[in-house]
Amino acid sequence: MPDGAQPILDVRDLKTVFLTRGGEVHAVNDVSFDLRPGELLGVVGESGSGKSVTMMSLIGLLPMPPAEIRSGRAIFDGLDLLQADDDTLRAIRGARIGFVFQDPMTSLNPVFTVGFQLMEPLRKHMGMSKAQARARAAELLDLVGIPDAAARLKDYPHQFSGGMRQRVMIAIALACDPQVLIADEPTTALDVTIQAQIIELVKDLRRKLGMAIVWITHDLGVIAGIADRVMVMYGGQVVEQAPVRELFSDPQHPYTRALLQTVPSLRGKRAERLRVIEGQPPVLGAPPAACPFRPRCGHALERCGRENPRRLAVRPGHEVACFWDPASGGERHA
Amino acid sequence: MRDDPPPRRVLVEVRELQMHFPIHAGILRRRVGAVKAVDGVSFDIHEGETLGLVGESGCGKSTCGRALLRLYEVTGGRILFDGQDIARLGPRELRAMRPAMQMVFQDPQASLNPRMTVAAIIAEPLDEHTALSKADKLARVYELMDAVGLSRDFANRYPHEFSGGQRQRIGIARALALNPKFIVCDEPIAALDVSIQAQVVNLLEDLQERFGLTYLFISHDLSMVRHIADRVAVMYLGKVVELAPRDALYNAPLHPYTQALLSAVPDPDPAAEAVTERIILEGDVPSPANPPAGCNFCTRCPQAMEICHREDPEFREVAHGHHVACHRYNEAEDEFASAMATHEARERNQQGED
Ligand SMILES: Nc1ncnc2c1ncn2[C@@H]1O[C@H](COP(=O)(O)OP(=O)(O)O)[C@@H](O)[C@H]1O
Ligand SMILES: Nc1ncnc2c1ncn2[C@@H]1O[C@H](COP(=O)(O)OP(=O)(O)O)[C@@H](O)[C@H]1O
Ligand SMILES: [Mg+2]
Ligand SMILES: [Mg+2]
Numbered sequence: 001m002p003d004g005a006q007p008i009l010d011v012r013d014l015k016t017v018f019l020t021r022g023g024e025v026h027a028v029n030d031v032s033f034d035l036r037p038g039e040l041l042g043v044v045g046e047s048g049s050g051k052s053v054t055m056m057s058l059i060g061l062l063p064m065p066p067a068e069i070r071s072g073r074a075i076f077d078g079l080d081l082l083q084a085d086d087d088t089l090r091a092i093r094g095a096r097i098g099f100v101f102q103d104p105m106t107s108l109n110p111v112f113t114v115g116f117q118l119m120e121p122l123r124k125h126m127g128m129s130k131a132q133a134r135a136r137a138a139e140l141l142d143l144v145g146i147p148d149a150a151a152r153l154k155d156y157p158h159q160f161s162g163g164m165r166q167r168v169m170i171a172i173a174l175a176c177d178p179q180v181l182i183a184d185e186p187t188t189a190l191d192v193t194i195q196a197q198i199i200e201l202v203k204d205l206r207r208k209l210g211m212a213i214v215w216i217t218h219d220l221g222v223i224a225g226i227a228d229r230v231m232v233m234y235g236g237q238v239v240e241q242a243p244v245r246e247l248f249s250d251p252q253h254p255y256t257r258a259l260l261q262t263v264p265s266l267r268g269k270r271a272e273r274l275r276v277i278e279g280q281p282p283v284l285g286a287p288p289a290a291c292p293f294r295p296r297c298g299h300a301l302e303r304c305g306r307e308n309p310r311r312l313a314v315r316p317g318h319e320v321a322c323f324w325d326p327a328s329g330g331e332r333h334a
Numbered sequence: 335m336r337d338d339p340p341p342r343r344v345l346v347e348v349r350e351l352q353m354h355f356p357i358h359a360g361i362l363r364r365r366v367g368a369v370k371a372v373d374g375v376s377f378d379i380h381e382g383e384t385l386g387l388v389g390e391s392g393c394g395k396s397t398c399g400r401a402l403l404r405l406y407e408v409t410g411g412r413i414l415f416d417g418q419d420i421a422r423l424g425p426r427e428l429r430a431m432r433p434a435m436q437m438v439f440q441d442p443q444a445s446l447n448p449r450m451t452v453a454a455i456i457a458e459p460l461d462e463h464t465a466l467s468k469a470d471k472l473a474r475v476y477e478l479m480d481a482v483g484l485s486r487d488f489a490n491r492y493p494h495e496f497s498g499g500q501r502q503r504i505g506i507a508r509a510l511a512l513n514p515k516f517i518v519c520d521e522p523i524a525a526l527d528v529s530i531q532a533q534v535v536n537l538l539e540d541l542q543e544r545f546g547l548t549y550l551f552i553s554h555d556l557s558m559v560r561h562i563a564d565r566v567a568v569m570y571l572g573k574v575v576e577l578a579p580r581d582a583l584y585n586a587p588l589h590p591y592t593q594a595l596l597s598a599v600p601d602p603d604p605a606a607e608a609v610t611e612r613i614i615l616e617g618d619v620p621s622p623a624n625p626p627a628g629c630n631f632c633t634r635c636p637q638a639m640e641i642c643h644r645e646d647p648e649f650r651e652v653a654h655g656h657h658v659a660c661h662r663y664n665e666a667e668d669e670f671a672s673a674m675a676t677h678e679a680r681e682r683n684q685q686g687e688d
Binding site: 162164195196220224245258260262266267271276280 | 499529539556558560598599602614
């Protein structure tokens with residue numbers, strides 16, 4: 001992927017808040033990132049760190065209220081998605097930006113055949129005739145590796161296994177040749193064997209179709225195998241972002257470092273005792289005034305309780321929001 | 335091999351265990367078949383050890399774990415617990431055995447009564463099986479809360495006020511209340527975040543050491559099982575296809591299913607990922623109501639031979655403590671010898687790295 005290429009998606013200072021009976025929940029706090037054509041950006045972090053809400057904010061899939069986008073912009077192909085009206089968003093969603101969620105059963109409609117659900121976007125967004133759409137739908141099912149594709153168009157979602165349903169979801173997401181595919185934990189509910197099938201499929205589709213992908217997961221193993229770049233989220237913030245190899249070989253943020261150490265290894269040396277991150281992730285009732293990871297951090301400095309660190313580049317393309325410097329073991333000097 | 339574990343007493347001896355669920359159909363609800371969720375499974379669990387039980391979802395792990403605790407009327411086979419066949423015990427004798435065998439569930443949310451306080455939840459087994467005074471009961475509840483790392487201040491709170499990891503601690507405290515010998519942990523960390531999983535696994539290990547507990551640890555997380563288990567059993571479609579000491583299983587898996595399962599786990603290392611060739615299994619697990627003829631794995635096995643479609647392979651011990659049910663290891667001594675050579679080469683490598 002060319003480094004200097006114009007981003008296809010450019011998100012700046014996104015803030016999303018939920019207004020709940022218990023008060024405000026600050027789910028996304030000044031998130032900025034970009035996505036370049038054809039690249040796969042991995043997004044990792046524990047549950048509640050704001051991964052899904054960030055992506056849903058972009059494509060207008062959050063219920064408002066309770067959600068409210070307080071600020072930010074998200075430029076997709078010259079257009080600010082956060083300012084776009086419903087019709088514009090609807091036209092983009094499912095056509096130029098495709099998405100796949102963790103549980104295909106919640107996004108597939110149980111009362112319509114898979115063929116109908118595949119043909120609908122083709123007719124709506126691409127203006128295809130019924131016959132054209134049917135032919136293309138069969139092609140798509142075949143593309144995602146469903147045997148006997150043409151015959152299966154008339155089957156309902158429950159007639160497919162979990163792995164096959166996820167393939168159907170991917171086929172629907174790809175129907176209109178999107179420039180961007182957002183995949184939110186697409187393999188989390190699947191067995192490793194089926195996950196391996198889906199990952200191979202996505203790698204193969206990328207080679208063939210060349211769309212940019214945002215892949216959300218909490219599994220660092222999955223990320224290592226597919227991502228070009230990774231952003232690590234915590235407390236609704238991007239705490240680190242780096243090319244995939246650099247993130248694993250030279251993690252800077254104590255949270256990234258801890259995450260890498262708490263997962264037991266399948267093939268490497270077996271540790272007698274697992275490393276832990278004490279405590280649990282925060283639910284933020286207010287925008288973080290200090291570093292949100294500080295209460296769980298083994299390296300917190302005095303300053304971390306007073307200020308929320310800004311994200312700074314430690315090397316080109318590698319940014320971290322942390323006052324602590326792993327190289328010196330003391331405070332980072334810009 | 336180098337580190338043979340010392341021979342230990344067998345606490346749970348399972349022989350030819352079967353658990354079939356009937357399938358009924360029609361207005362008369364006639365029995366038309368059966369889901370063979372567990373179909374002829376044999377293994378031992380030694381006192382003080384952790385036996386890992388792995389396999390894809392639907393292959394019968396939970397059913398097997400629940401059957402061991404006699405939470406079902408089993409279809410066939412024996413379950414010797416401390417020498418007594420609990421598959422055949424009557425209700426009264428079974429009740430007397432219950433305290434020794436407990437379970438920790440996957441979903442702490444669903445397994446805790448939302449209307450009971452933490453203290454009441456943990457005390458429930460004490461109410462049922464002991465005649466302790468109220469004061470003694472509370473003392474025991476506090477002791478258990480200390481043991482699992484829950485502050486005593488939380489005794490009067492309700493489950494929804496806790497995080498997933500804390501709820502799992504409540505479930506573990508309840509399981510410990512009656513001083514069990516044996517605990518079936520059914521996916522105890524599957525619903526938890528990675529950072530919290532490590533906390534709960536460390537707790538389970540500490541408790542095992544402190545109280546001499548024996549675990550059946552059911553999980554689909556092969557890396558975590560490698561961490562916690564002493565020996566590992568691999569299930570596929572109602573059968574144990576391989577059973578071996580941990581290092582033998584992970585370094586030299588014999589069954590093609592075990593090989594594929596391990597190969598599918600992604601490596602948290604981009605450099606390794608770039609060069610890894612995975613064994614990608616095709617398709618899904620067949621229905622246990624209608625398993626294939628011959629070996630259950632033959633429909634997906636990349637190494638299936640003609641015989642595999644005809645004959646169910648026998649579950650045999652092919653090396654000390656290493657059992658496998660696969661035709662490839664029946665006659666072909668050389669298959670086995672080459673697998674062991676790989677294993678030994680890998681062990682040498684690992685020693686070199688240390
Ligand atoms: N509908 C909602 N109402 C209130 N809070 C919500 C809602 N949806 C998400 N949140 C909160 O937003 C935060 C971020 O959630 P999410 O983006 O789903 O996390 P992730 O995808 O990283 O697991 C969490 O604290 C979550 O509780
Ligand atoms: N109570 C039941 N009645 C009928 N079928 C069941 C029952 N419990 C489990 N099964 C079936 O038995 C098989 C094994 O299930 P289970 O033991 O839950 O597998 P695992 O824990 O490995 O995912 C599955 O096909 C499941 O649908
Ligand atoms: Mg999410
Ligand atoms: Mg289960």
